[in-house]
Amino acid sequence: MLKIKNLRANIDGKEILKGINLEVKPGEVHAIMGPNGSGKSTLASVLAGRDEYEVTGGTVEFAGKDLLEMAPEERAREGIFLAFQYPVEIPGVSTTNFLKTAVNEIRQHRGLEPLDAVAFLNLMKEKSKLVEIDQSLLKRSLNEGFSGGEKKRNEIFQMAMLEPKLSILDETDSGLDIDALRIVANGVTKLKSRENATIVVTHYQRLLNYIVPDFVHVLYNGKIVKSGGKELALELEEKGYDWIKSAVKEGSEI
Amino acid sequence: MDLKELLLENYKTVEQELEGKNGSVVKERRKEAIATFEKIGFPTLKNEEWKYTNISAALKKEFSIETIPALTKADIEQYLIKNLKGNILVFVNGQLSQELSKIISPESGLIIKPLAETDADVLEKYFGKSSTNDAFTYLNTALSHQGTFIKIPKGKSLEEPVVLYFISDARKENIFIQPHNIFLIEENAEAKFVESYHTIGKESGFSNVITQIILRKDARAEYYKIQNDSVTASHVGTTQVYQEGKSNFSSTTVSLNGNIIRNNLNIVLNAEHSEATMYGLYLLKGTQHVDNHTIADHAKPNCFSNELYKGILNDKSTGVFNGKIFVKQDAQKTNAFQSNKNILLSKDATMNTKPQLEIFADDVKCSHGATIGQLDEEPLFYLRSRGISEEKAKALLVIAFAQDIIDHIKIEALKEFLIRGINQSLGNNF
Numbered sequence: 069m070l071k072i073k074n075l076r077a078n079i080d081g082k083e084i085l086k087g088i089n090l091e092v093k094p095g096e097v098h099a100i101m102g103p104n105g106s107g108k109s110t111l112a113s114v115l116a117g118r119d120e121y122e123v124t125g126g127t128v129e130f131a132g133k134d135l136l137e138m139a140p141e142e143r144a145r146e147g148i149f150l151a152f153q154y155p156v157e158i159p160g161v162s163t164t165n166f167l168k169t170a171v172n173e174i175r176q177h178r179g180l181e182p183l184d185a186v187a188f189l190n191l192m193k194e195k196s197k198l199v200e201i202d203q204s205l206l207k208r209s210l211n212e213g214f215s216g217g218e219k220k221r222n223e224i225f226q227m228a229m230l231e232p233k234l235s236i237l238d239e240t241d242s243g244l245d246i247d248a249l250r251i252v253a254n255g256v257t258k259l260k261s262r263e264n265a266t267i268v269v270t271h272y273q274r275l276l277n278y279i280v281p282d283f284v285h286v287l288y289n290g291k292i293v294k295s296g297g298k299e300l301a302l303e304l305e306e307k308g309y310d311w312i313k314s315a316v317k318e319g320s321e322i
Numbered sequence: 323m324d325l326k327e328l329l330l331e332n333y334k335t336v337e338q339e340l341e342g343k344n345g346s347v348v349k350e351r352r353k354e355a356i357a358t359f360e361k362i363g364f365p366t367l368k369n370e371e372w373k374y375t376n377i378s379a380a381l382k383k384e385f386s387i388e389t390i391p392a393l394t395k396a397d398i399e400q401y402l403i404k405n406l407k408g409n410i411l412v413f414v415n416g417q418l419s420q421e422l423s424k425i426i427s428p429e430s431g432l433i434i435k436p437l438a439e440t441d442a443d444v445l446e447k448y449f450g451k452s453s454t455n456d457a458f459t460y461l462n463t464a465l466s467h468q469g470t471f472i473k474i475p476k477g478k479s480l481e482e483p484v485v486l487y488f489i490s491d492a493r494k495e496n497i498f499i500q501p502h503n504i505f506l507i508e509e510n511a512e513a514k515f516v517e518s519y520h521t522i523g524k525e526s527g528f529s530n531v532i533t534q535i536i537l538r539k540d541a542r543a544e545y546y547k548i549q550n551d552s553v554t555a556s557h558v559g560t561t562q563v564y565q566e567g568k569s570n571f572s573s574t575t576v577s578l579n580g581n582i583i584r585n586n587l588n589i590v591l592n593a594e595h596s597e598a599t600m601y602g603l604y605l606l607k608g609t610q611h612v613d614n615h616t617i618a619d620h621a622k623p624n625c626f627s628n629e630l631y632k633g634i635l636n637d638k639s640t641g642v643f644n645g646k647i648f649v650k651q652d653a654q655k656t657n658a659f660q661s662n663k664n665i666l667l668s669k670d671a672t673m674n675t676k677p678q679l680e681i682f683a684d685d686v687k688c689s690h691g692a693t694i695g696q697l698d699e700e701p702l703f704y705l706r707s708r709g710i711s712e713e714k715a716k717a718l719l720v721i722a723f724a725q726d727i728i729d730h731i732k733i734e735a736l737k738e739f740l741i742r743g744i745n746q747s748l749g750n751n752f
């Protein structure tokens with residue numbers, strides 16, 4: 069589904085991604101962990117098509133197509149979804165109106181009729197139950213004045229509405245209270261299928277108890293320096309990143 | 323013959339006609355006006371008030387000034403604002419067409435007469451008087467025989483708006499029109515007015531307009547000026563408002579399309595406890611140019627004025643905002659606020675904004691501010707990352723930017739018109 073080969077990217081002339089290799093197949097869950105500033109959000113942004121980042125090398129193939137050639141909206145229509153680490157507040161744009169536009173643009177791309185007002189509201193109701201998001205939030209301007217946790221929940225709600233093939237969740241767990249974490253994680257799990265895949269960026273093992281990863285990768289200094297199964301997350305939780313950092317410095321195998 | 327000569331000739335032919343209809347005040351003011359026009363001629367960039375608006379090119383054409391074609395309902399249908407109900411007045415090349423107009427309010431609440439039959443005291447006091455004194459106001463004053471006097475009698479509240487469509491038929495020739503309208507809202511009366519300008523055909527249109535609005539004590543009026551004209555149509559218009567005690571006036575100027583547009587909006591708060599609000603929204607593309615010059619003239623104490631103009635400029639368009647607040651010496655306890663906010667959607671668009679405060683009283687609250695920025699990248703990316711096209715994402719953000727102006731429009735059909743207009747201007751078909 070997703071094939072990243074030797075991906076390099078700069079921002080303001082500074083290299084942040086220094087040769088990323090990653091393959092994600094349908095049905096899989098990949099967790100990406102790593103110290104602050106290692107490039108996790110950068111990778112997510114580059115995949116979503118943010119043009120502040122300059123891709124300087126490598127390729128990304130998504131469902132057989134060259135992802136890097138596409139505009140952000142085309143990527144979304146093809147099935148990429150990024151749940152942002154810091155969702156932006158957009159005063160004056162109502163959540164409902166925004167989502168209706170998005171849903172119908174994606175439906176059009178998939179050759180489906182646009183949803184009318186009633187069908188759309190029904191879909192909203194159904195999906196809002198999944199992440200237990202308060203209806204009153206959806207009447208407000210997009211993310212405006214939402215609490216940190218409400219913003220994260222809104223991201224997953226949007227994911228439910230848009231039914232992506234590949235979801236990239238960038239620290240969706242940070243800022244969620246214990247109950248919300250369970251609810252949101254269960255929502256994500258319910259949306260999982262054999263056809264779609266998930267990349268979970270997180271600092272904490274706790275989320276991975278709910279969304280169980282098939283693979284765990286450590287991103288450090290712009291590279292994936294170690295990959296393993298779900299037990300790698302447990303090991304990181306226990307030992308931190310120092311052992312990985314020093315191994316990288318020494319240039320030895322980890 | 324150049325336009326100036328043509329207009330001076332025209333004065334000679336209509337001078338007689340005007341004399342017969344009105345009292346000596348009007349005659350005298352017209353005479354003075356044409357003499358002044360002859361002396362000063364059309365403004366150039368050297369004129370301080372026209373520093374950023376080059377009107378010369380739009381005037382250097384062969385214009386026809388007095389042709390009145392017969393248009394049918396079908397000809398004008400597409401220029402009427404969808405779903406906008408009200409008292410419809412259609413002016414064809416400046417002249418009111420009875421066949422195309424339709425009045426639905428009873429005559430007890432809405433009086434419409436030719437300009438020449440304006441109440442004598444109103445003419446005496448206000449005719450030919452303006453805070454804007456340039457070639458265009460003089461010219462219009464001198465030649466104003468096309469126009470209408472609209473009166474809302476004392477205590478009447480007009481539910482349906484008065485909608486004035488100015489249609490220029492430029493299919494065969496360039497058309498120059500000079501409507502002059504006076505709206506009188508008498509004591510404790512209330513009304514809404516809409517002005518809309520359209521040019522049919524490929525040739526050029528030029529409208530030089532004066533609208534005078536007089537609000538008596540406790541009167542309330544909303545005024546909407548809608549500009550969605552063709553790209554060959556230029557406009558210079560002065561809306562001159564006089565407010566008497568405890569009156570409330572609200573103006574909204576929306577400029578979506580046109581060639582060169584200059585709007586003067588002058589409000590004189592002439593008695594205590596009057597309130598005026600001035601809203602403006604301009605959304606420009608191509609090489610369009612819109613210049614809004616406004617004056618809030620606080621002549622008496624305890625008045626309030628609030629102004630908010632917002633602009634979105636695309637392509638190579640240019641905008642000008644010049645907002646003056648005058649607070650006269652005895653206008654104590656004045657509250658006057660002004661703000662102009664702009665978004666440039668293109669590197670080639672320019673905006674010149676200039677607030678001017680002249681305050682001669684000491685116990686006042688005044689503020690002003692102007693911003694010129696770009697659409698934020700982050701919200702744009704966020705919307706696009708959800709599958710929304712760049713054009714639609716921009717339209718959503720522009721509508722959000724314009725929301726406080728849209729919210730002040732009290733006529734639903736105008737709101738819808740505006741949202742459609744924003745979408746169309748940004749390349750979305752709705």
Ligand SMILES: Nc1ncnc2c1ncn2[C@@H]1O[C@H](COP(=O)(O)OP(=O)(O)OP(=O)(O)O)[C@@H](O)[C@H]1O
Pocket residue numbers: 079080082084102103104105106107108109110111153
């Ligand atoms: N606009 C920018 N200009 C300069 N440096 C930037 C810019 N954006 C990001 N960076 C840098 O790129 C590096 C990677 O940032 P990124 O946000 O991808 O890290 P991260 O792995 O997601 O970290 P965290 O765990 O804290 O979320 C950081 O050093 C950051 O400071």
Ligand SMILES: [Mg+2]
Pocket residue numbers: 108109110153238239
């Ligand atoms: Mg991050």
